[in-house]
Amino acid sequence: MDRHSQTTHRLLHWVMAALVIFLISLGYYMTTYQQFSLYHLHKSLAVLVIPLLMIRVFLRIRDPWRSGAAALPRWVSAYHWLLLVGLLLMLVSGAAYSGFGGYGIGFFGIELVSASKDALQQYTAYSATLSTFGQQVHVAAGYALSALLGLHVVAALKHHFVDRDNTLRHMLWARG
Template identity: 30%
Template structure:
């Protein structure tokens, strides 16, 4: 089942979700590792190139994901009223953090008026230097937003595990398979 319904997520939403999870964890890990590379390290220029390229692919995926999300019904949330509200707020913040990472990463990478090569396929243009100390300020924002995104994503994942193992509901299962969705029809 490709599309969502009020009982569960379709395969496309599930693929968007887990692809984003893998990319975000990978980007965080690579970002954390590459900031300590010295000039003579063989990955000194390649790691940032791949990090920027994957970051631009992630933002494109996130935009398509949001458009898909807006065109689909949302499965009914499970849990208490405060849990449903918390989940909604958490999802909004996760998207805002991803977009903040994109903007801050873009401002770091284009402060010298050079565009960003995306896997050497095409160049994403630069707006140049927009304010003083752009790369330093944006770098600080990028780092702290990445930490907050990983922390909030961890809370999100723990909440899904809590739903599964403590509440015994199908919140987690709905993001792993469409099987529950088909059985309930």
């Protein structure tokens, strides 16, 4: 992989990491403290993740994960793919929850999926069953993805402090 590709992968990694960690944290905050006004921000940022995820998947198909010149062990590559699949599941289930629930999906004020409201301006579901299923999957996937991300951070720290290799330095743009 050339230097330009490495830079692109690193940039996507960190931008997506920041967005996903913020989205998961925001999701926990919104649901714990019933902060409904933040749902628009949550959905907008999630919509922003979609093209980034598509680019990341495309690039990873073209340039598989490596450790130096060697391919990573299959289980490590599978774990990385599991992170991306977990993120995709979060996006699809969140869209199902919101879209089928009649809440709509917007991107910073641009309506992508219209909300469904009755004469009293109360949200009405297009399909309550699919919305509820989307919500249940979204919550479960959120916990699973959080655990996978926690493991990812622990593995990076293990590489740095126990194995004393250059994995973390490489992802932080340092030479080593």
